[in-house]
Amino acid sequence: MKPLTEKRFLDLSEGVFLPENLACLDAISSNFYWSWHREGAELFRDLDPFLWESVEHNPRQLLKKIDRFLLWQKASDPEYVERVRRFFEEQEKYLAEPLRSFGRITPQNPVAYFCAEYGVHKSLPFYSGGLGILAGDHLKSASDMSLPLVAVGLLYRFGYFRQKITHDGWQEERYADVFGLDLPISRVTNEKKERIIVSVRIRQREVFAQAWLVRVGKVRLYLLDTNIPQNNEIDRYITGHLYGGNGETRIVQEKLLGIGGVRLLKALGIEPAVYHLNEGHSAFLTLELARQFLQENSDKTFDDAVQYVRQKCVFTTHTPVAAGNDVFPPELIDACFDKQFIDSLKLDRESFLALGRVNPEDKNEWFGMTPLALKMCAVSNGVSKKHGEVSRRLWVRVFKNEKVEDVPITYITNGVHPLTWIAPQFQALYEQYMGKNWYKLLDEPERWKEAVSSIPDEEIWKTHLLLKNLLIYYIRRKVFSSDTGKFETIHEHSDIKDFFCSEYLTIGFARRVVGYKRWTLILKDFERFLRIIDNPIRPVQIIFAGKAHPQDREAKIMLQNLISQNQNRIWLKRAVFIEDYDQDIARYLVQGTDVWLNVPRRPLEASGTSGQKAAMNGVLNLSILDGWWIEGFNGENGFSIGTLDDPQGLSDEEIDHQESNSLYEILENRVVPLFYETNEHGIPKTWVAKMKNAIQTVTPQFSSYRMLKDYIEKAYTRFTD
Numbered sequence: 001m002k003p004l005t006e007k008r009f010l011d012l013s014e015g016v017f018l019p020e021n022l023a024c025l026d027a028i029s030s031n032f033y034w035s036w037h038r039e040g041a042e043l044f045r046d047l048d049p050f051l052w053e054s055v056e057h058n059p060r061q062l063l064k065k066i067d068r069f070l071l072w073q074k075a076s077d078p079e080y081v082e083r084v085r086r087f088f089e090e091q092e093k094y095l096a097e098p099l100r101s102f103g104r105i106t107p108q109n110p111v112a113y114f115c116a117e118y119g120v121h122k123s124l125p126f127y128s129g130g131l132g133i134l135a136g137d138h139l140k141s142a143s144d145m146s147l148p149l150v151a152v153g154l155l156y157r158f159g160y161f162r163q164k165i166t167h168d169g170w171q172e173e174r175y176a177d178v179f180g181l182d183l184p185i186s187r188v189t190n191e192k193k194e195r196i197i198v199s200v201r202i203r204q205r206e207v208f209a210q211a212w213l214v215r216v217g218k219v220r221l222y223l224l225d226t227n228i229p230q231n232n233e234i235d236r237y238i239t240g241h242l243y244g245g246n247g248e249t250r251i252v253q254e255k256l257l258g259i260g261g262v263r264l265l266k267a268l269g270i271e272p273a274v275y276h277l278n279e280g281h282s283a284f285l286t287l288e289l290a291r292q293f294l295q296e297n298s299d300k301t302f303d304d305a306v307q308y309v310r311q312k313c314v315f316t317t318h319t320p321v322a323a324g325n326d327v328f329p330p331e332l333i334d335a336c337f338d339k340q341f342i343d344s345l346k347l348d349r350e351s352f353l354a355l356g357r358v359n360p361e362d363k364n365e366w367f368g369m370t371p372l373a374l375k376m377c378a379v380s381n382g383v384s385k386k387h388g389e390v391s392r393r394l395w396v397r398v399f400k401n402e403k404v405e406d407v408p409i410t411y412i413t414n415g416v417h418p419l420t421w422i423a424p425q426f427q428a429l430y431e432q433y434m435g436k437n438w439y440k441l442l443d444e445p446e447r448w449k450e451a452v453s454s455i456p457d458e459e460i461w462k463t464h465l466l467l468k469n470l471l472i473y474y475i476r477r478k479v480f481s482s483d484t485g486k487f488e489t490i491h492e493h494s495d496i497k498d499f500f501c502s503e504y505l506t507i508g509f510a511r512r513v514v515g516y517k518r519w520t521l522i523l524k525d526f527e528r529f530l531r532i533i534d535n536p537i538r539p540v541q542i543i544f545a546g547k548a549h550p551q552d553r554e555a556k557i558m559l560q561n562l563i564s565q566n567q568n569r570i571w572l573k574r575a576v577f578i579e580d581y582d583q584d585i586a587r588y589l590v591q592g593t594d595v596w597l598n599v600p601r602r603p604l605e606a607s608g609t610s611g612q613k614a615a616m617n618g619v620l621n622l623s624i625l626d627g628w629w630i631e632g633f634n635g636e637n638g639f640s641i642g643t644l645d646d647p648q649g650l651s652d653e654e655i656d657h658q659e660s661n662s663l664y665e666i667l668e669n670r671v672v673p674l675f676y677e678t679n680e681h682g683i684p685k686t687w688v689a690k691m692k693n694a695i696q697t698v699t700p701q702f703s704s705y706r707m708l709k710d711y712i713e714k715a716y717t718r719f720t721d
Ligand SMILES: *Cc1c(COP(=O)(O)O)cnc(C)c1O
Pocket: 128, 129, 130, 131, 133, 510, 511, 512, 581, 582, 583, 586, 587, 607, 608, 609, 610, 611, 613
């Protein structure tokens, strides 16, 4: 018999009950709204702080695993019950806010946002890096702004890998079945409660996919999943791993995402006004839109279909690096698009293949997702001013007869979601000085600036030190070798009592491990760097984190090279590598370090966003002038390395030499002395002025609200029809 005072919890895990007066924790944990409101995260943490850490901030696992005595204790605590009730009420109020209309974007005709990865929260492991985090921030901001938007992606059964470093510094990958994680996802069904299934022709057969719904505030995120009995064993693995497998896996995933995604929206009765292709992975969707158009308008030509599709589609390119722009050999295209599909577009094989080429005449050129997207979307953009320029140069040949400056690729600089990335402690400070709706001031940069100047330096510094201490204790826990039975491996420590110090200048360096990010630039003159960090009066410590793509051997070697420096005693004391970089670790780092280091090879950092997160927390950027930093740096809000001019006629080796020298010099002469220049109260006045300047200038300009407004104005509503 069902107990009277308990409520059944989770349709996925039978027989788990919650006390009735805490039953709304079920609804709270079913929508990621809680994850960007500090009171939300605190509700779960306060239930059982240790368990909260061990379930890795996954609320549904927490509710399932928590000791029932503890839970009932909380249910008997009127203050806690009241906090839950109040949060739930606010969530309900927020979710009930009506969606707004923006030109042709209306609640009936929303934006359909397509992306291969989504970084909404650590507990939803469907992202690998910046692209996914950006997509997650996009959804949260759309929700906050009541922009009608639905999102489409894939449900990766094994997610992205978890990183382990072996004794010799080599990266190993581990995958876990995400269905063990009690994710807040629900099957998408029709009115009769039957699963909605879409099919796509792949590998000469029909492959079926069901869909799952993830709620991100007011935004619905649909994830396609081929792991159903209708498919054979191999096809069930199509949505197995994010960026796993080979080129064949990649193209079938992309066909499912683009074509399956459009079919899913149709099956749901959703009629998007605009399709946003966030990176080229989803570009096949344009072909399905063209096919549907021609099916309904049999008298029209493919060119008419292109005109129709272009007016509906927006494309964002995210990288000038070749590996980020998928290309497929003709055999793979043949295997994925049969004659029937090509016929339905009123094309022949040759003209179909030409759609994906920069030069349609060049029969040897592979089929590229970026050329396809550029041709099929009326609006295309890069993700910073510089990246816009670079993309126009890179893709000018797609647009025949156009001069570089006339290439129709504009730019919308990336931003980050303030409520996700600004530390709760700073948010509390802003509330104190600007009121509960402090983030609304970000729409008015001048008022924001003024409001921040009214906060005393001492308060800013105190808040920063709090976060820095938190980070250092977090690191000590992370590197303690308890996992391996006190066996000291290359990056673990058996004695952490004095490891890292909150008074030392602390540099953070965390990002994907990939060639152009130059992980080992800092090792160029190793002796000189050791002298900098081992300075007895002004010591410096540095924290690294990041994953290499599982198939990128060169990146893994670079990582091993860095980690192997641990054989040096000084390095071991002052540098640390944190395994398994993710959104959670990113938050600790961008909130708790003093300096955020970035040394990409120019001009390959399309935008970068981690530096924006850092600056919003008063962490000073020390970065090469590339991507967003060219727009963000004003001389006072951080430090620049090297020059702005593109180096002419130098080899990569020579550039590395120059820029590493510049880095050491700035560290020795500017960054380190400034940090240690403190007044009689121990506060580094000039440094704090820079922190304040960063918070004042970077927060409004690189907030995702500004980014989304730009997308609405410059892309989503920019059509004339
Ligand atoms: C923000 C973020 C990124 C992007 O970082 P960049 O330095 O801009 O490349 C990657 N991974 C995680 C987990 C992040 O939070």
